[in-house]
Amino acid sequence: MSNDNSTRLLAPSTPLASTQWLADHLGTDGLVVLDATVLDVASPAGGRTWLSGYDQYLVEGHIPGALFAEVLEEFSDPSGRFAFTRPSAEQFSSAVAGLGIGTASRVVVYDTSIGQWASRLWWLFRSFGFENVSVLDGGLTNWRAGERPLEFGHVAAGSVTPDAAFQATAIPGFWADKADVEAVLAGERAATLVCSLPPSDFAGETGARSRLGHIPGSVNVPSGRLVQREDRTLLRGDALAERLAPATASEDPVILYCGAGIAATLGALALTLEGRTAVAVYDGSLGEWSADADAPLVTAAAG
Incomplete structure (x- = not known):
């Protein structure tokens, strides 16, 4: 062909x-x-x-x-x-x-x-x-x-x-940094913060970092719950929309994070499938955030 x-x-x-x-x-x-x-x-x-x-x-x-x-x-x-x-x-x-x-x-x-x-x-x-x-x-x-x-x-x-040969050029909008997240917390920027880690990590019950929990104001959309258990294909239709609902409740842009900017990209893929375009991944994620003793973290389960 x-x-x-x-x-x-x-x-x-x-x-x-x-x-x-x-x-x-x-x-x-x-x-x-x-x-x-x-x-x-x-x-x-x-x-x-x-x-x-x-x-x-x-x-x-x-x-x-x-x-x-x-x-x-x-x-x-x-x-x-x-x-x-x-x-x-x-x-x-x-x-x-x-x-x-x-x-x-x-x-x-x-x-x-x-x-x-x-x-x-x-x-x-x-x-x-x-x-x-x-x-x-x-x-x-x-x-x-x-x-x-x-x-x-x-x-x-x-x-x-x-x-x-392909010559890479950085395209704006795909990545967020620590300052972007801080601006959201300060009310200077509108965005939905989404933690892509499992609920136990979100609640601060598990995790490999020295400081555990999630960034204040975040919602929890675990990437592991976006796929079928049997064949690991992404959910579709209403099932996917339901899992993504905390991230899509607002029309605000979405900033996803996890531990190292990996699981968050699976959430970004799912949101792209749902037609969302204002999506960014916090590349440093909790690896960077938790390393700053002054950066706030919350240890509580999702509401």
Whole structure:
């Protein structure tokens, strides 16, 4: 099938690609499939830590032809004070070029979790002006559920000629910073603050940070409740609207946060599906906020 025809089947504005669509289009010229998995594991010193999903990709299998996207290092700023600080435009351009992605590429991203790593990369792509990117609905879990084939081992990326290289440019509106959140708390800016963490983290009962709880005035929309348990596809219709209701009760812009700006992007994906456009992710999230002893936190369950 030609690349032009696949463009009509998957418009650049489509946030999700189905496993059927991907199965039908694997091998299409210009299609790049990325495994963005990062593993959340127990740390020997206690608590939790993150590891690259690359070994899992090699040994346990991946979608045929899929490349591994190193979100932990190549798509995060290694000099950032907090985990998963978004990269510069220059670093992002270099990372996508290393994966053989150019201006004419069509990108589909997945992970082996509930989709938050894929949505993080999807959000990064869009925030740097690359719109022809989608998240595989249900990720590898849904792909496996359909008994679709897997491939094992490393897949080498293609090359991109200089004239086809993608040059990233930061697009305003995708990210919020600490000052933006402080402006909301001070009443200087209208926005709905949304915590994407589980209810126990929201209430300050659990969490790996030195200071627990949520930012005052926040509502709780856990990203884990936005997907189906069985195949990890995103909810649709009334079911999704009901889960998002605390975030959409007002027409104000939405600022989402979590622990490190990861789970929040899954909420951003869901809100995008619902047609909301004034959505930003607080990149530093609670990793940054809780590190400031003067930044207020509330330890109470959602009302």
